[in-house]
Amino acid sequence: MNNEHNSERLEKAARCLRTMAHPLRLMIIHLLSQREYSVQELEKELGASQSSISQHLSLLKDKDILTSRRSAQQVFYRLHNPRMLDLITLTRELFCRD
Amino acid sequence: MNNEHNSERLEKAARCLRTMAHPLRLMIIHLLSQREYSVQELEKELGASQSSISQHLSLLKDKDILTSRRSAQQVFYRLHNPRMLDLITLTRELFCRD
DNA sequence: TCATAATATTTGAATATTATAATATTCAAA
DNA sequence: TTTGAATATTATAATATTCAAATATTATGA
Numbered sequence: 001m002n003n004e005h006n007s008e009r010l011e012k013a014a015r016c017l018r019t020m021a022h023p024l025r026l027m028i029i030h031l032l033s034q035r036e037y038s039v040q041e042l043e044k045e046l047g048a049s050q051s052s053i054s055q056h057l058s059l060l061k062d063k064d065i066l067t068s069r070r071s072a073q074q075v076f077y078r079l080h081n082p083r084m085l086d087l088i089t090l091t092r093e094l095f096c097r098d
Numbered sequence: 099m100n101n102e103h104n105s106e107r108l109e110k111a112a113r114c115l116r117t118m119a120h121p122l123r124l125m126i127i128h129l130l131s132q133r134e135y136s137v138q139e140l141e142k143e144l145g146a147s148q149s150s151i152s153q154h155l156s157l158l159k160d161k162d163i164l165t166s167r168r169s170a171q172q173v174f175y176r177l178h179n180p181r182m183l184d185l186i187t188l189t190r191e192l193f194c195r196d
Numbered sequence: 197t198c199a200t201a202a203t204a205t206t207t208g209a210a211t212a213t214t215a216t217a218a219t220a221t222t223c224a225a226a
Numbered sequence: 227t228t229t230g231a232a233t234a235t236t237a238t239a240a241t242a243t244t245c246a247a248a249t250a251t252t253a254t255g256a
Contacts, residue, residue: 009194010121010128013186016193017119022214023108026115030108039233052215054234063193073223073232087188088111094181095114095161096107120244137203150245152204171202171253 019063024048025056026088028077032066033085036078117161122146123154124186126175130164131183134176 020026024046031037031045042053057077060066065084068077118124122144129135129143140151155175158164163182166175
């Protein structure tokens with residue numbers, strides 16, 4: 001086992017987990033697991049400010065959790081890797097029972 | 099869908115994810131997925147201070163991610179739910195490739 | 197009881213994260 | 227080429243997290 005490498009991987013995993021570890025961002029990932037959403041659709045669903053949502057989307061995109069495409073003035077976001085939902089599902093199973 | 103309830107669950111899931119989202123804590127969970135460890139064993143493995151490790155263990159225990167048993171002066175920790183390892187494995191698959 | 201080993205807690209300074217308000221950018225239609 | 231709609235960025239105040247040093251607790255053996 002290469003300890004240097006392993007510890008880098010742990011740090012990366014931790015950073016990515018931390019990025020997901022926010023209620024609004026979990027909800028965004030949950031919604032995007034069904035279909036793509038525009039920013040304004042997310043605003044309506046989540047009832048949060050435009051600025052806040054845009055910043056959360058940006059964090060998720062930086063970590064390659066989401067990708068986006070622009071269509072005229074709108075920007076649509078979707079999951080980069082659909083398996084991301086597995087992580088949320090498992091998280092709920094582990095932490096949201098009882 | 100009960101939105102109040104759902105948002106509570108998201109917050110709980112986010113809190114638990116946040117608790118896991120630290121390199122040292124991920125490493126602790128990884129080690130404990132093999133067998134139980136005493137605090138001093140973890141100190142040796144992780145090369146962190148006693149205080150720091152004890153604090154991290156305490157956070158993980160608060161969220162019911164770990165349990166502990168005392169044997170004389172030593173305290174042994176183990177995973178509360180072995181499936182916790184699945185979460186780490188999946189996290190690595192999703193975030194630590196390429 | 198006293199000394200010591202193992203672990204836990206408290207404290208405080210450094211750093212990171214969050215939400216909001218204000219401003220900037222990007223694009224399309226007029 | 228200006229206007230307005232949609233989104234992004236910046237700045238910043240409030241809050242949370244982290245780490246290590248100091249101190250406290252708990253259990254054992256002399």
